[in-house]
Amino acid sequence: MKAYVFPGQGAQFTGMGQDLYEKSPLAKELFEKANDILGFSITQTMFEGTAEDLKKTKVTQPAIFLHSVILSKVLGDTFKPDMVAGHSLGEFSALVANGTLKFEDALKLVSKRALAMQKACELEESTMAAVLGLEDHLVEAICADIKGTVVAANYNCPGQLVISGDLLAVEKACEELKERGAKRAMILPVGGAFHSPLMEPAREELAAAIEETEFHKPVCPIYQNVSTFAVTDSAEIKKNLIFQLTAPVKWTQSVQNMIKDGASEFIEVGPGKVLQGLVKKIDRSAEVRSAEV
Structure with a gap:
């Protein structure tokens, strides 16, 4: 079974999507539609902007979403997922890929998500940190004992967990984690505490937009960050998507469940x-590759 997976923030690069735009009339049409929906030329920034330009919140998330979704559309009849999943932002790309969301609706949600997260980041000094070489349960226990807000945010793979919270609490947690044997516990260059309770204002703002958006019956299951299991019910998908901003990204568990359910190739x-x-x-025996036109 083929599992298609979609990346999140941090995967952007200068010139991203330009080859698709130049080679495919469908890609060009969708990129131009995106420029109209967003009200600015995101293609100009994607194709010609600097790495610094691509880091701007209103650009980064829509740019990664567009690159992923338009690539999946250009693949045409060869794109036949048996299951899908996306890492954080990538979940929106996955929901277009399996037919739950229309391209235009998802792009509007991604743009609102980016701006709402930026606003939430400005309310309190906050950050994230990567922790390597410790068991998940130990990281969780240490975070629970720290004064302030610091939680497990991204379960990326065994031995690699990202924590998130207010700056002082994350710094204190990094000290404790190193003392308890972490190979590394380093602050990440991000704008705020994503996937933590500090994103509650953004979750509320995005929830209103998600509630107003039509969700369709998917053509295949999605393994969502919040639940980690196969979901095909559009109401449940919507509920999970609303909680995604303040809940951890359970990527390790999602991939394990996809393999258990028959995924033999991850694209x-x-x-x-x-x-x-x-x-x-997560699983050395898994077949992996990039989607290519």
């Missing part, structure tokens, strides 16, 4: 190869 759709690396660390 990453979008920029970069991060998810292929994570899948291999």
Whole structure:
């Protein structure tokens, strides 16, 4: 069974999507439609902008979404997923790929998500940190004992967990984690505490937009960050998507469940190869590759 997976924030690169735009009339049409929906030329920033330009919140998330979704559309009849999943932002790409969301509706949600997260980040000094070489349960226990807000945010693969919270609490947690044997506990260059309770204002804002959006019956199951199991009920998908901003990304568990349910090949759709690396660390026997036109 083929599992198509979609990357999240951090996978962007200068010139992303330009080859698709130049080679495919369908891609060109969808990119131009995106420019109209967003009200600015995101293609200009994607194709010609600097790495710094691509880091801007209103650009990063829609850019990665567009690269992933348009690539899946250009694949045409060869794109036949048996199951899909996306890492954080990538879940929106996955929901277009399996027919739950229309391209235009998902792009509007992604744009609102990016701006709502930016606003939430500005309310309190917050950050995230990567923790390597400790068991998940130990990281969770140490975070629970720290004063302030710090929680497990991304379960990326065994031995690699990202924590998230207010700056002082994350710094304190990093000190404790190193003392308890973490190989590394390093602050990440991100704008705020994603997938933590500090994203509650953004979750509320995005929830209103998600509630107003029509969700369709998917053509195949999605393994969502919040639940980790196969979901095909559009109401349940909507509920999980609303809680995604304040809940952890359970990528390890999702991939394990996909393999248990028969996934034999993981195909990453979008920029970069991060998810292929994570899948291999979760299960060395898994077949992985990038989607190519």
